[in-house]
Amino acid sequence: xxxxxxxxxxxxxxxxxxxxxxxxxxxxxxxxxxxxxxxxxxxxxxxxxxxxxxxxxxxxxxxxxxxxxxxxxxxxxxxxxxxxxxxxxxxxxxxxxxxxxxxxxxxxxxxxxxxxxxxxxxxxxxxxxxxxxxxxxxxxxxxxxxxxxxxxxxxxxxxxxxxxxxxxxxxxxxxxxxxxxxxxxxxxxxxxxxxxxxxxxxxxxxxxxxxxxxxxxxxxxxxxxxxxxxxxxxxxxxxxxxxxxxxxxxxxxxxxxxxxxxxxxxxxxxxxxxxxxxxxxxxxxxxxxxxxxxxxxxxxxxxxxxxxxxxxxxxxxxxxxxxxxxxxxxxxxxxxxxxxxxxxxxxxxxxxxxxxxxxxxxxxxxxxxxxxxxxxxxxxxxxxxxxxxxxxxxxxxxxxxxxxxxxxxxxxxxxxxxxxxxxxxxxxxxxxxxxxxxxxxxxxxxxxxxxxxxxxxxxxxxxxxxxxxxxxxxxxxxxxxxxx
Numbered sequence: 001x002x003x004x005x006x007x008x009x010x011x012x013x014x015x016x017x018x019x020x021x022x023x024x025x026x027x028x029x030x031x032x033x034x035x036x037x038x039x040x041x042x043x044x045x046x047x048x049x050x051x052x053x054x055x056x057x058x059x060x061x062x063x064x065x066x067x068x069x070x071x072x073x074x075x076x077x078x079x080x081x082x083x084x085x086x087x088x089x090x091x092x093x094x095x096x097x098x099x100x101x102x103x104x105x106x107x108x109x110x111x112x113x114x115x116x117x118x119x120x121x122x123x124x125x126x127x128x129x130x131x132x133x134x135x136x137x138x139x140x141x142x143x144x145x146x147x148x149x150x151x152x153x154x155x156x157x158x159x160x161x162x163x164x165x166x167x168x169x170x171x172x173x174x175x176x177x178x179x180x181x182x183x184x185x186x187x188x189x190x191x192x193x194x195x196x197x198x199x200x201x202x203x204x205x206x207x208x209x210x211x212x213x214x215x216x217x218x219x220x221x222x223x224x225x226x227x228x229x230x231x232x233x234x235x236x237x238x239x240x241x242x243x244x245x246x247x248x249x250x251x252x253x254x255x256x257x258x259x260x261x262x263x264x265x266x267x268x269x270x271x272x273x274x275x276x277x278x279x280x281x282x283x284x285x286x287x288x289x290x291x292x293x294x295x296x297x298x299x300x301x302x303x304x305x306x307x308x309x310x311x312x313x314x315x316x317x318x319x320x321x322x323x324x325x326x327x328x329x330x331x332x333x334x335x336x337x338x339x340x341x342x343x344x345x346x347x348x349x350x351x352x353x354x355x356x357x358x359x360x361x362x363x364x365x366x367x368x369x370x371x372x373x374x375x376x377x378x379x380x381x382x383x384x385x386x387x388x389x390x391x392x393x394x395x396x397x398x399x400x401x402x403x404x405x406x407x408x409x410x411x412x413x414x415x416x417x418x419x420x421x422x423x424x425x426x427x428x429x430x431x432x433x434x435x436x437x438x439x440x441x442x443x444x445x446x447x448x449x450x451x452x453x454x455x456x457x458x459x460x461x462x463x464x465x466x467x468x469x470x471x472x473x474x475x476x477x478x479x480x481x482x483x484x
Contacts, residue, residue, distance in 0.1 A: 002438060003069045005061070005229075006429030008237065008422070009050060009077040009157050011035060011097065011259050016057040017422055018065060019429035021438050023449035025420065029061040036094060041101035041336070041344065044094035047083050047159045054160055058224055067225040072432035073164070073216065074209075074232035076240025076424030077157025079177040082135040085152040092146050095156060096135045098177075099260065099293050099335050101344040103134035106141075110134060110179075114195060116274060122191045124183035124270065124278040125176075129336065129344045130293075133179035136196045153202050157234055165214035165231040170204040173239035176279035181206075183278055183286070184270045209235040209243075209282035210434040210442055232435035235282035237424045238262045238289060244427030245392040245418045246450030248283040248443050253388045255407060255415075256423060257397025261295025261370060263377040264288075265386050275340035275380040282431060283442040288386060290339035290377025294348070295370050296397040298332045302366045307359065316402045319364045323406060324465030328352045328361050330369030331476055337373070340380045341477060345484045351476060367403050368466075371410045372473040378411060390414040392452075394423035408456040410470060412463040419451040 001020050008015040013032035019025055031053035036044045062070070080098040085091060096102070110119060110127035119126050127134055132155070140147045154162060155178070158170045175181045175188075180196070180203065182189045188200050207213055209232075215221075216229040234240065238256060242264050247254040252266040265288045272278040273288060281287040294301075303309050333346035350362060378388065393415050397403050408415040420426050430445045439445040 001069065002071045003066070004071060004429045004432040004436070005058070005073040006425040006427070006432065007054060007073065007075045007160065008240070008425035008428065009075060009160060010237070011078050011099070014050065014053045014057055015422065015425050016054070016061045017425040017429055018061050018070070019426065021433060023420070025422070027061050027065055028422070029057045031057045035097070043097040043100040045097060047091050047095050047156070050156065050160060051163045062224055068227060070226055070229055072230040072232055072436040074428040074432035074435065075157040075160060075234030076237045076428040077155065077174065077234065079155065079174055079236040079238070080130045080132050081156040082132050082139070083154045083156060083159045084139070084146070084150045085154070086149040087151040092149050093143065098130045100135070101129050101336050103129050103138045104344050106134035106137040109137070119179070120272055120274065122189045123179055123181060124272040125179060126274055127179055128338050128342055130338060131177060131179040133192060133196050136198065140197055150198070150202060153198065154204055158204055161213060161231055161234070164216055164220060166217060167214035167231065168204050169207055169213040169233060171207050171209040171233035171235055171282070172280035173209055173282045174236040175206060177236060177277065183280055186280060207233040208284055209233050209239065210431045212435045230432070230436050232432045234428055234431060238264050239279070239282040239287065240427035240431070241394055241423030242266060242287070242427065243282050243430050243442055243446065244420065244423040244425070244450070245394050246446040247392055248281070248446050249285070251387065253391040255374060255391050255393050257295050257370070257393070257395035257403065259295065259297045261292040261374050263290040263374050263381065265381055265388065271384055273380060273384040276377065276384070277339070282427070288381055288384060290374070290380060292332065292370070292373045292377070293335040293338050294332050296395060298334060298348070298366055298370055299397060301334060302363065312400070315360070315363050316367070316400060319360050319402055320405065322361065322364055323409065324462045324469065326361055326364050326368060327354065328357055328365035329473060329476060330365040331480070332366070332369045332373050339377050343481070343484070346477065346481070347484050349480060367400070367406055368410070368469070369473070371406050372470055375410050375470055376474070388413060390416060392416050392418055394418060394421055404456050408458045409462045410466045412458050412467070414458070415456040416452045417454040417456070419453040
């Protein structure tokens with residue numbers, strides 16, 4: 001049976017999967033690399049670290065496997081990051097990541113001076129601090145010598161594809177998050193290129209996520225014991241995760257509790273919303289997405305750095321009985337916030353503590369606060385006409401049984417847990433299958449492969465309590481905004 005490699009290029013590390021054509025995971029490997037925070041609110045990485053980690057990971061992933069069966073490789077990658085290469089293919093500066101907040105002035109210029117209405121007309125989106133176009137404007141202003149050297153502009157996963165295959169390419173789902181793409185018409189926006197001072201020739205060739213862009217370089221393939229392996233464009237991590245959880249076609253929903261948190265709604269039709277992102281989907285359609293910058297990272301921060309514990313399950317034990325009755329609130333804006341507030345200055349906060357407030361209640365409040373922030377995104381999507389009857393749930397945070405229950409009750413919909421929790425990497429392997437002709441379409445692959453292992457239903461009484469608590473939550477950010 002043929003097999004396929006899915007690469008999930010994350011912020012803290014890269015996860016690699018070897019997946020059989022029937023969806024069985026044959027092997028997996030994880031490699032880590034550092035993140036640099038040179039100034040408060042800044043976030044950078046060295047693209048060479050990604051590439052070296054992938055080479056190490058591929059070697060370990062394929063050890064003892066039937067390498068002759070590997071037919072394709074694809075990617076799910078952290079979005080929005082600015083990777084700039086000079087004419088010699090040297091990386092000009094460290095990549096500016098998705099959660100970097102340095103572009104407040106540039107975002108204000110785009111939204112206020114250029115105007116949100118024009119941005120929506122040209123790209124289907126307004127400017128957010130994490131997007132790539134504001135980073136180009138920042139680089140143009142603050143690092144003009146570096147800006148003048150730019151020959152190629154690419155996204156993180158596309159740097160991997162370039163190094164592995166030589167193809168200067170990107171896919172439409174990832175390109176949607178650059179604020180350089182006319183999302184509705186699936187082409188680069190000349191207006192946005194002009195504003196950023198770049199030419200379309202500096203941008204990669206556009207592909208659907210399931211299209212082949214090249215083959216693995218011969219020397220790399222031979223070093224890994226592989227034959228000819230197709231390299232498939234891949235997708236932004238959230239679109240890849242949606243594919244991996246079977247959220248394709250009209251009306252599907254996926255919530256991801258990764259480093260960041262997302263609410264992803266798939267559609268066969270384009271629609272735009274100023275509070276959410278309107279992006280191309282990896283299945284050939286479109287999607288609406290709300291993104292909160294801190295989700296499972298809040299859990300890591302609270303448990304490891306504040307409580308000095310690594311017993312995540314133990315810290316959450318016994319909190320089920322307090323669901324809906326907690327007096328403590330948490331605003332999860334540790335890195336500022338994107339959807340729907342679009343405020344890089346927003347900060348995290350605990351509110352409502354008393355002398356008898358417990359460690360457990362604060363842990364519960366942290367999980368609830370992240371979920372309430374995702375509910376903000378759901379409410380924005382509803383205003384755009386989206387109807388959500390159930391949702392998939394993936395990401396590291398989805399391993400928490402308590403958090404699963406909180407999501408079901410705060411959203412008040414059934415929550416399906418996919419059999420495979422490796423969202424982006426699994427979705428990337430499925431895109432590789434489609435690109436190599438194993439399945440005729442992404443939808444066909446999803447129907448054949450994706451299975452649900454568990455469904456969590458909301459409890460009527462608990463959901464009603466959370467509805468009231470959510471209404472209180474919505475008042476907190478406006479009340480504190482002036483203090484941030």
